[in-house]
Amino acid sequence: MTSAHPDESVAFTFEGRTLSARPGQSIASAILQSGTPVLTRSFKYRRPRGYTCGYDICGNCPVTVNGLPGVTSCTTPVRGGEVVRRERGWPSTDRDLLRATDLLVRFVPAGFQFRLFRSRPRLAHLAEKVMARIAGAGRFPTPQAARAVRTRTEVDAADVLVVGGGLSGCAAALGAAGSGSSVTLVHPGPLGGRANARDSVVTYDQETAPAAELAGRLASAVLAHRDIRVVDGRVMSYFETGLIPVVADGLVLECRPKHLVVATGSYDVPGLFPGNDKPGVVLADGVSRLLRVDRVVPWRRAVVMTDGDRGSALADQLERAGVEVVAIVVQEGVGDPSEPRPGSAGRQADGDRVLRGTVRAARGARALRAVDVEVEGRVRTIRADLLCVALAPRPANDLALQQQYVAAGTPQAVVGGWAGADLSASTPGLSVVGSAAGWTSEDPDRARAVGAAAGSGQGK
Ligand code: FES
Structure with a gap:
């Protein structure tokens, strides 16, 4: 098999059209580039959904690839020759007649069938069947696609399992292996996480280069280490x-x-505002990924919504990519957003377009057309095809919470005790590092020390 040169393009078929992409560019980004913002429809009310998170988190981008349904298109690269289809919508994803359920939502609110058919269990059963049919993603893989995804099961005997191969995960894995333990590190895609992904497109963000370099070095050391097994995959859950x-x-x-x-x-x-699920409303990391990794710029005019300094950084990136940033909406109560960030070019101009206010709504029938912003009691409607949501992120500590729940045996112990707490401090056999632990800056030495303690059996 020959592989394409990075500069060559590869072709795939999308609903009868031939689209081209760079090798490695995601399927979602190539579809967006072709001018198609709607990737799927919501299950129940058939609201249009599009590229949102860019990291397989939101579930807004499943497509069928070569007969296999439910493929996450934002993280699946184009290899060339695929046949890609969207999955929901009748007669098509763009024009779904079942969208009427959303327009009639007053009459069919969530759980309406339980009230409507309360005294008619047979009808309720029938209605459930019809709704399951309408709502379900509902297609099985074709026989060929099912054969292609046959899997085998293997027992992994490593002492330490590190989940996440970003800067902190790589450092922790090296620390654990350095203390004599066998280590399995699980991470979807290339090691180094988002910092490393940025490395390949430093044109858009020179400031991340040091973190990217470090992540790249740690990733190379992990890959070269004979006691660390690297698995390109995902953890499903933590079971009892x-x-x-x-x-x-x-x-x-x-x-x-x-x-x-x-x-x-x-x-x-x-x-949190009406229309926050509309195609064109994109989370900050999703925007960065499209610009830096996929190198696709499907927007012309952007509004950035922020509660801190991330908004200015995103505005910088968008402008460098040729997108006009018409407003940066800063939530009330945040520090002065027009203060220049260290190393940030052109911030003086921010004062003109910074609006202290609140995003009230995202407008548009199938995709974003405008954003309603309330400033000093007045609502302004700003035309835009991108609303970049750059709010403070939250730790992705779900797996640690599951482990803690299993250890505690009661959800109350977790719900009452986890907020802001160091999860690993109270749970034997668990450590949490990096931003999953709420660290506010990268600290590979600390992560390596935590890994070393875990590997030597001292870690908590
Ligand atoms: S899961 Fe693909 S855009 Fe969120």
Whole structure:
């Protein structure tokens, strides 16, 4: 098999059209580039959904690839020759007649069938069937696609399981292996996490180069280490028996490590306003990924919504990519957003377009057309095809919470005790590092020390 040169383009078929992409560019980004913002429809009310998070978190981008449904298009690269289809919508994803359910939402609110058919169980059963049919993603893989995804199961015997291969995860894995433990590190895609991904497109963000360089060095050291097994895959969950299944390409790993190190980074959080699920409303990391990794710029005019300094950084990136940033909406109560950031070019101009206010709504039928912003009691409608939501991220510590829940045996112990707490301090066999632990800056030495303690059996 010959592989394409990075500068060559590869072609794939999208609903009868031939689209081209750079090798490695995500399927979602190539579809967006072709002028198609709607990637799917929501299950129940059939609201249009599009590229949102860029990191397989939100579930807004599943497509069918070569007969296999439910493929996450924002993280699946184009290899060339694929046949890609969207999955929901009748007669098409762009024009879905079942969208009427959203317009009639007053008459069919959530759980309406339970009230409507309360005294008619047979009808209720029938209605459930019809709704399941309408709502379900509902297609099985074709026989060929099912054959292509056959998997084998293997038991992983490593002492330490590190989940997350960003800067902190790599450092922790090296620390654990350095103290004599066998280590399995699970991470989807190239090691180094988002910092490393930025390395390949430093044109857009020179400031991340030091973190990217360091992440690259740590990733190389991990890959070269004979006691660290690197698995390109994802953890499914933490089960009661201590089982942590890992799903990789053609492989399911059964892991029961003596020590779990959670290094899963952080999530962007969505803004709370009507229309926040509309195609064109994109979370900050998703915007960065499209610009830096996929090198696709599908927008012309952007509004950036922020509660801190991330908004200015995103505005910089968008402008360098040729997008006009018409407003930076800063939530009330945040420090002075027009203060120049260290190393940030052109910040003096920010004063003109910074609006202290609140995003009230995202407008547009199928995709974003305008943003309503309330400033000093007046609502302004600003035309834009991108609303970049750059709010403070939250730790992606779900796996640690699951482990803690299993250890505690009661959800109350977790719900009452976890907020702002150091999860690893109270749970034997668990460590949390990096932004998953709420660290506000990268600290590879600290992560390596935590990994070393985990590997030597001292870690908590
Ligand atoms: S999961 Fe693909 S855009 Fe969120």
